[in-house]
Amino acid sequence: MNSTRRVGDVVLDVRDISLNFGGVKALSDISFDVREHEVRAIIGPNGAGKSSMLNCINGVYQPQHGTITFRGRTFQHMNSRQVAEMGIARTFQNLALFKGMNVIDNLMSGRNLKMKSNLFAQAFRLPSAQREEIEHRAFVERIIDFLEIQPYRKTPVGRLPYGLQKRVDLGRALAMEPQVLLLDEPMAGMNVEEKQDMCRFVLDVNDEFGTTIVLIEHDMGVVMDISDRVVVLDYGRKIGDGAPDEVRANPDVISAYLGTVH
Secondary structure, eight states: OOTTOOOOSEEEEEEEEEEEETTEEEEEEEEEEEETTOEEEEEOSTTSSHHHHHHHHTTSSOOSEEEEEETTEEESSOOHHHHHHHTEEEEOSSOOOOTTSBHHHHHHHTTGGGOOSOHHHHHTTOHHHHHHHHHHHHHHHHHHHHTTOGGGTTSBGGGSOHHHHHHHHHHHHHTTOOSEEEEESTTTTOOHHHHHHHHHHHHHIIIIIOOEEEEEOSOHHHHHHHOSEEEEEETTEEEEEEOHHHHHTOHHHHHHHHTSOO
8 A cells, every 4th residue: 555645535425325136136235435535445256246336336327225425416316427527437347448449539538528519510620629629639648648558549449458458448537537536347357467557557546646546356465555445345245344454354354255154
């Protein structure tokens, strides 16, 4: 954990979230909070409800019960665009990139929420739309430099190695200038070197952009190294919450991961 990071007040408060799919309970009365500028990990075995929790936060799923409060604004039923406009961005476990488009255009797609020009102005390349596009491209170029993907700017994303595609996915989320960034297994499928790079970028995003991070990750070494606090889910219930060392010593967490108690 980076001890120089200054963690602030609660910015995201999740209260009593329950989510059902038919008769199946995906989440049962889950509560936790996220503090400004922290790296907050959500961990648990497969099927624990981690991605479902992120989907509730960013408006993909509508929970049947509970509330989510972001910077004092409470919402129960908001769609993904409304949540993004509030300042919450998301990457996905299965890459949702435009594989035929190059890196710059994929990152530019993350700027859509920030664009004020209408489709007419963009289609006819009116001066106002052109000025705006230049500004947004300049911002995207800064992200490309930050993520060290300059050599691939004009490369179709589908041709890039998997680890670089994950980096582009992170870049597209950063292009939205989020206050809170939800990362769904950003290191899944990576080799050791790629994981080390992604860990560095996650911490740099947190330090240099001041972005609050909520992270789902299976690699416990990564979680323990970069997280300020960890919440643990198992079969849709919360079984642990605290600093990495506390969670690692929690008997319920140990049992869940070893499969000795369910």
